[in-house]
Amino acid sequence: MHLLSIDWWFLLEKLVLIMVIISLSLVIAMYTTYAERKVAAWLQDRRGPNRAGPWGILQPLADGGKLFFKEEIIPLVSSKFLFILGPSLAMITALLTSAVIPWGTSLHLFGREMPLQIADVNIGILYIFGVVSLGVYGIMIGGWASNNKFSLLAAIRAASQMISYELAMGLALIAVLMLAGSLQMSVIVQNQIDHGWHVIYQPLGFVIFFICALAECNRTPFDLAEAENELNFGYHQEYSSMKLGFYLFAEYINMFISSAVMATLFFGGYDIPFVNEASWGISPNLLALIGFAVLMAKIFFFLFVFIWIRWTIPRFRYDQLMNLGWKGLIPLSLANMVLTAVVMLILKK
Amino acid sequence: MSITLILFWFLSVLALFSAAMVVASKNPVYSVLWLILVFFAISGHYLLLNAQFLAIVNIIVYAGAIMVLFLFVIMLMNLNKSNEPKRNKWLNLAGVLAGGCLLLVLVAALKNAETKATLAETGTGNIGLIENLGKALFTDYVVPFEISSVLFLSAMVGAVVLGKKESSPDTAGQSGKSSEK
């Protein structure tokens, strides 16, 4: 079955994996909105949505249905193409990131080994950075195409925030890369399985990375991009209906993906802590599924922390945000990087 | 026709068409967006050459950072079709002449270059992989690499100095920092 010298089985296998992972991230993002409302309610001694279905579990569907049936408004003098391109780009970039995350070891089906990772590229981390840096365009194009000064200013505010925090994020990661000795995600996970989780060696790096992830996802305390009450709702002010839904939804997908990245880079990915699962002697398929479940548990924990932080900490002011990013986190991550390098050199000698 | 060849032709056509659209677009914001597409096509070419690191760095640095700054400036200047200044006819002619001269020089320079011997190895070369690239940069080319980093450092210092010149100390620090990008 070789046509155009492509391995069609390989293509099919990857297609199935892509479909599964994308629908998984969509469903999880959907239920993160539900979890957000529930956890927010619990933290405030309320009950949260409990009318749609048992315990309100159909609430995300109701929300989505509402957004679909809302009137779609496109500003008359804005560029229609760019106005639609903005939310689409936000969604695409949010979904693209999941391609390099290792979701588990490999499945053995039909005599083929099927790694639970879409693309194990040489430059896994950099790929994530590349896609994240493109996420700015969804916001900027949407804000500009709205043909509204408030949207434009908010889009620029959001974009400069994301660019600023990308730097500190990258610098914090370099220390991890030095430990792992590779940019490949699977190698980084394997290194943690062999030598212990990176968060043990890089607690400061993890904290910096986590703060930057909050800022990248436009989450509180850094949600200036969409401050409804005091900053005029941000870049999606002119958006309505499902296009607004796309922006909001992309934020939740970003949250899911950055939780996955954090779990992979610092918390051992699909590694089961404290045990040597290879010595159990169970089938590799089952082991892969257990690893996947463990990774998911770590991701859900991070999602909970994201939500927990949102309903605890108030919003930063913009100058505080910039101060923290440029004068706080970047020097700190540089120091962390140099320290790691020095310690590694000493230990190697 | 192999898949690599199909991709090569697709990316080449995309790159050339987008590059033409950068020049042809009336609205500068559209020009910038076409330029981003050009960078993507070029990154695709890098990938065909198995230079993954270059491809992704091209996207991170050019598409992800520099083009965003371009967009900042253009969006804030609010250049529209309506307030575009009328250009002088002679200025247009001069532009065409200058462009033609550049083309002439390029063709003259590339005419004698040996294209056959140094044909790019699509998909097989591995100099673009990050290990090999890093080794090459830090052993064979360490002096030029360090010199270019000194150049960047001086540019950063210059940006800070320019930013600090403002009278109010609060805003000066801010602009100095952000121009480091």
Added chain:
Amino acid sequence: MQLTQRAKHVDRHPMTWIERLYFWNILKGMLITLRHLFKRKATINFPEQKRSFSSVFRGLHVLNRDEEGRERCTACGLCAVACPAEAITMEAAERLPGEEQLYREEKYAAKYEINMLRCIFCGLCEEACPKDAIYLSQTFAPSNYSRKGFIYKKDDMLIPNPLTEPETYKKALGERPAKMIGNQ
């Protein structure tokens, strides 16, 4: 000068290095919110569960009937005079022969309206009424889409006839039978 012992002094000392890190304070705040996660929820699931009112709660008005099912109101207008919000309007009419089983006195209220948007539910109408024809029940005005819907007519407030529908009458009477009986 301190008037009470409860005044709290505001601490305005410059932040120390630890405080400027915010980490400790953020951690404290997160622990507080975490503790609330496991607390008892204050919400009551409204249509299924209802908060019980106190026995002196003053809600929607009820126009009363006597034990023979005749309207008590004689349209004297004392309630309208007593009303501080001027929410009550009425029109009187003379009882015709043959209507004795409908109205207790010779005069009755042909039209009786209370504007529930103006009403402040103070209960002064109830106190002013010499015939014990109006009292405030233990329900509150349900929401409505228009202002017109909040002007309650006589039919909206009149209590069911105790002779023909004793059960609904009892329900509408609420927890006030003691007062009703004492005023015969």
